[in-house]
Amino acid sequence: MSRKKTPKTKGASAPAASALSAANGSRPARPGTARPVPQARPNGPPQPGRPSLGGGDFYDVAFKVMLVGDSGVGKTCLLVRFKDGAFLAGTFISTVGIDFRNKVLDVDGMKVKLQIWDTAGQERFRSVTHAYYRDAHALLLLYDVTNKASFDNIQAWLTETQEYAQHDVVLMLLGNKVDSAQERAVKREDGEKLAKEYGLPFMETSAKTGLNVDLAFTAIAKELKQRSMKAPSEPRFRLHDYVKREGRSASCCIP
Ligand SMILES: Nc1nc2c(ncn2[C@@H]2O[C@H](COP(=O)(O)OP(=O)(O)OP(=O)(O)O)[C@@H](O)[C@H]2O)c(=O)[nH]1
Numbered sequence: 001m002s003r004k005k006t007p008k009t010k011g012a013s014a015p016a017a018s019a020l021s022a023a024n025g026s027r028p029a030r031p032g033t034a035r036p037v038p039q040a041r042p043n044g045p046p047q048p049g050r051p052s053l054g055g056g057d058f059y060d061v062a063f064k065v066m067l068v069g070d071s072g073v074g075k076t077c078l079l080v081r082f083k084d085g086a087f088l089a090g091t092f093i094s095t096v097g098i099d100f101r102n103k104v105l106d107v108d109g110m111k112v113k114l115q116i117w118d119t120a121g122q123e124r125f126r127s128v129t130h131a132y133y134r135d136a137h138a139l140l141l142l143y144d145v146t147n148k149a150s151f152d153n154i155q156a157w158l159t160e161t162q163e164y165a166q167h168d169v170v171l172m173l174l175g176n177k178v179d180s181a182q183e184r185a186v187k188r189e190d191g192e193k194l195a196k197e198y199g200l201p202f203m204e205t206s207a208k209t210g211l212n213v214d215l216a217f218t219a220i221a222k223e224l225k226q227r228s229m230k231a232p233s234e235p236r237f238r239l240h241d242y243v244k245r246e247g248r249s250a251s252c253c254i255p
């Protein structure tokens with residue numbers, strides 16, 4: 001994943017998407033290089049997949065998901081946790097431009113490929129990332145519960161979303177780093193309040209422990225899959241209810 005060494009600064013970047021490639025699971029040829037926007041395609045219809053044979057990167061349907069939020073909130077770590085089940089501890093290496101990872105999930109018997117775009121939170125890459133919003137089917141808005149500025153900036157990220165993303169994009173608010181209980185600067189209730197104000201599903205996560213990470217992406221995959229089906233045979237999936245029901249609180253999982 002394209003990363004560049006940058007000294008860690010909290011809340012340093014207040015804020016002011018793509019045809020899915022054929023199911024080859026590849027990543028950008030030159031990591032760290034912002035790719036030109038692939039042939040743009042509206043986010044409406046999901047990309048039909050290669051026949052699902054049950055293995056590798058085959059899928060039935062594919063969607064693009066974007067991670068956005070201030071630099072340092074944990075976007076890259078969240079993605080790495082979801083994709084590889086590992087935590088990137090140690091020196092903070094800030095993402096340069098934009099990068100992506102693919103993951104195929106089994107959602108109620110259907111193979112759903114998420115192409116997850118990890119954006120740079122730093123202001124200087126903003127013009128690069130803007131170009132990707134319009135093809136995103138879903139956006140995960142992240143703040144860091146130990147960094148109040150990153151929470152305050154969520155409103156500005158929402159403004160960006162309204163400006164650059166499709167009107168029907170699926171949104172979710174995530175408060176990351178809940179494992180750092182001692183350093184918490186944003187109360188869970190404040191996250192819930194903001195989410196309610198904007199009608200967003202909300203969870204607190206930890207890329208470090210994995211709390212609610214799979215759940216966040218699975219919930220998005222379920223919602224997108226349901227939306228893509230013309231006449232769903234299953235009962236309507238309710239993203240807010242699912243996240244509320246399945247989300248675990250940080251206190252539940254402290255060893
Ligand atoms: N304790 C804790 N630290 C985390 C967590 N997630 C990320 N970090 C740390 O926070 C720092 C920033 O994480 P990144 O994932 O690189 O942040 P980012 O949002 O991708 O930052 P940019 O690429 O600059 O936009 C790193 O030092 C991580 O180890 C978490 O859940 N808990």
Ligand SMILES: [Mg+2]
Binds near residue numbers: 077
């Ligand atoms: Mg990053």
